[in-house]
Amino acid sequence: xxxxxxxxxxxxxxxxxAAPFFLKPFGIFLISIWAVLTIAAIGLxxxxxxxxxxxxxxxxxxxxxAYAVALLTQAGYPFALAFxxxxxxxxxxxxxxxxxxxxxxxxxxxxxxxxxxxxxxxVLRNEEWLTNGIYGINGIARPTFFGWSTRSAxxxxxxxxxxxxxxxxxxxxxxxxxxGRAFVALRENPIRALSLGLDTRRYxxxxxxxxxxxxxxxxxxxxxxxxxxxxxSFALGMSFNLLLxxxxxxxxxxxxxxxxxxVAVLLPEWTRIAQGxxxxxxxxxxxxMMAFCPSGxxxxxxxxxxxxxxxxxxxxALGAEGIGS
Amino acid sequence: MSAILEVSRLRxxxxxxxxxxDVSFEVREREILGIIGPNGSxxxxxxxxxxxxxxxxxxxxxxxxxxxxxMRPCDLNRLGVSRTFQLLQVFPQLSLRDNxxxxxxxxxxxMFSRLIGRADAGLGEAADEMAEFFQLSHLADEPAGALSxxxxxxxxxxxxxxxxxxxVLLDEPAGGVNLTxxxxxxxxxxxxxxxxxxxxxxxxxxxxxxxxxxxxxxxxAEGRIIAEGPPHDIRQNPKVIDAYLGSSQ
Numbered sequence: 001x002x003x004x005x006x007x008x009x010x011x012x013x014x015x016x017x018a019a020p021f022f023l024k025p026f027g028i029f030l031i032s033i034w035a036v037l038t039i040a041a042i043g044l045x046x047x048x049x050x051x052x053x054x055x056x057x058x059x060x061x062x063x064x065x066a067y068a069v070a071l072l073t074q075a076g077y078p079f080a081l082a083f084x085x086x087x088x089x090x091x092x093x094x095x096x097x098x099x100x101x102x103x104x105x106x107x108x109x110x111x112x113x114x115x116x117x118x119x120x121x122x123v124l125r126n127e128e129w130l131t132n133g134i135y136g137i138n139g140i141a142r143p144t145f146f147g148w149s150t151r152s153a154x155x156x157x158x159x160x161x162x163x164x165x166x167x168x169x170x171x172x173x174x175x176x177x178x179x180g181r182a183f184v185a186l187r188e189n190p191i192r193a194l195s196l197g198l199d200t201r202r203y204x205x206x207x208x209x210x211x212x213x214x215x216x217x218x219x220x221x222x223x224x225x226x227x228x229x230x231x232x233s234f235a236l237g238m239s240f241n242l243l244l245x246x247x248x249x250x251x252x253x254x255x256x257x258x259x260x261x262x263v264a265v266l267l268p269e270w271t272r273i274a275q276g277x278x279x280x281x282x283x284x285x286x287x288x289m290m291a292f293c294p295s296g297x298x299x300x301x302x303x304x305x306x307x308x309x310x311x312x313x314x315x316x317a318l319g320a321e322g323i324g325s
Numbered sequence: 326m327s328a329i330l331e332v333s334r335l336r337x338x339x340x341x342x343x344x345x346x347d348v349s350f351e352v353r354e355r356e357i358l359g360i361i362g363p364n365g366s367x368x369x370x371x372x373x374x375x376x377x378x379x380x381x382x383x384x385x386x387x388x389x390x391x392x393x394x395x396m397r398p399c400d401l402n403r404l405g406v407s408r409t410f411q412l413l414q415v416f417p418q419l420s421l422r423d424n425x426x427x428x429x430x431x432x433x434x435x436m437f438s439r440l441i442g443r444a445d446a447g448l449g450e451a452a453d454e455m456a457e458f459f460q461l462s463h464l465a466d467e468p469a470g471a472l473s474x475x476x477x478x479x480x481x482x483x484x485x486x487x488x489x490x491x492x493v494l495l496d497e498p499a500g501g502v503n504l505t506x507x508x509x510x511x512x513x514x515x516x517x518x519x520x521x522x523x524x525x526x527x528x529x530x531x532x533x534x535x536x537x538x539x540x541x542x543x544x545x546a547e548g549r550i551i552a553e554g555p556p557h558d559i560r561q562n563p564k565v566i567d568a569y570l571g572s573s574q
Contacts, residue, residue: 177444178426182427188419189414189415192410195398196407196428196484197403
């Protein structure tokens with residue numbers, strides 16, 4: 001891990017641990033949502049930012065994970081098992097979706113994944129015997145581990161934060177392994193990668209499936225966090241929102257999703273003081289941001305820090321590309 | 326000496342036009358074969374067919390006697406067939422060292438072992454040695470995109486050699502490279518060839534480069550082989566002068 005990356009992780013950790021003690025219950029709920037959606041955004045960043053595949057299916061994977069945990073825990077299975085099943089199921093579905101879908105790329109892949117999201121929404125809505133249709137699933141219990149109950153908002157937040165820390169550490173490990181190098185190679189020049197012996201198809205599928213499983217894990221926490229889920233939560237809006245987080249934060253930057261999710265969760269709340277206009281203001285801010293820094297907030301910081309140092313040495317700030325040696 | 330690469334009756338058509346038209350040749354172990362020809366004579370298409378980047382319309386390719394027509398580039402590469410590109414094809418955001426490690430990492434272990442293994446896939450030293458060999462050591466930590474054109478050309482060649490290939494296809498290695506860099510590149514290619522007993526096939530426009538490097542030359546025009554022989558003979562072949570040298574000089 002390079003020094004800027006370590007420093008960023010340390011600062012995020014301090015803020016994340018200290019924040020809930022200064023917040024009201026709704027604030028704690030918001031930062032829990034932040035932690036949960038960051039997990040899904042890390043998954044999408046892997047698919048989009050590292051492997052370069054545009055996916056509009058991440059919200060659907062969050063939905064699949066959420067329903068898996070809700071249904072399994074209500075059927076009496078322990079949370080840990082249901083949570084693992086959510087990730088595993090999404091990995092398997094991601095792999096089987098990617099197998100045919102990754103024959104196409106860019107905006108074609110975006111359309112395939114868009115269709116998939118719609119399909120998942122329809123299944124969740126129409127298969128009432130399983131999902132209870134538009135009425136959704138109510139009263140999803142928060143788990144207890146060895147006598148430590150996560151029923152309180154504070155405890156559940158720490159469960160989310162702990163999971164986020166574990167999964168992001170695992171992702172960091174993967175991105176600093178030869179796989180991370182291969183993912184960047186796929187995005188930058190797939191033809192050259194192929195000529196160097198990289199099985200680009202297998203790596204792309206792997207990135208997609210692992211990204212999907214992170215979506216599933218995110219959903220696995222989302223369900224007990226909000227305690228009520230319905231199909232509408234996981235329609236296209238969620239996928240677009242996750243895409244926004246990745247791009248606003250800085251796609252291809254390891255910490256991009258953390259920043260992007262923070263913006264996407266907090267900005268709408270802060271602009272709420274403008275009452276009826278708050279979504280318009282939020283949308284305008286996002287448009288301005290995209291126009292002036294298409295590489296996202298971390299991309300902007302990276303650029304500014306390069307201008308300041310001016311020595312021409314371009315050590316990527318904040319662990320960009322995730323390859324520290 | 327036995328043939329490492331056999332191309333027989335290879336055809337590749339785009340629509341009604343045959344870019345490669347019934348081409349057959351052999352590449353012997355340890356030779357440096359040059360392929361020359363005017364623009365549009367089908368040299369790059371021929372390479373792409375041999376390397377699996379394009380599916381040929383007809384004919385076949387054998388490597389070590391094994392039929393490889395239709396194999397994917399990544400599988401061919403793992404059989405020990407490597408290439409460089411006409412246009413710059415490095416990974417600009419990866420450091421020079423990471424470019425080199427990437428070029429070797431898929432040649433060892435399984436995909437899973439690469440996930441849990443060392444970050445440099447155990448290739449850090451080999452990458453440094455390769456950088457040293459091409460005199461690029463001082464740039465090892467620079468992103469490849471920050472290197473000069475000539476340096477990227479050298480890196481491209483270094484990447485092709487990282488996995489210790491037996492057969493290397495070089496597509497216009499001298500294209501756009503200044504004379505000093507060109508001499509350096511040629512000298513490094515010869516040094517590598519001598520040290521590692523590799524076989525090279527080189528597509529090139531720069532005649533001096535071909536004459537100095539290659540042991541045998543094939544001339545392609547309009548998708549067909551029109552001449553073949555030692556560089557000295559090729560230079561004097563009237564058909565070649567007519568098709569290529571005559572028109573360009």
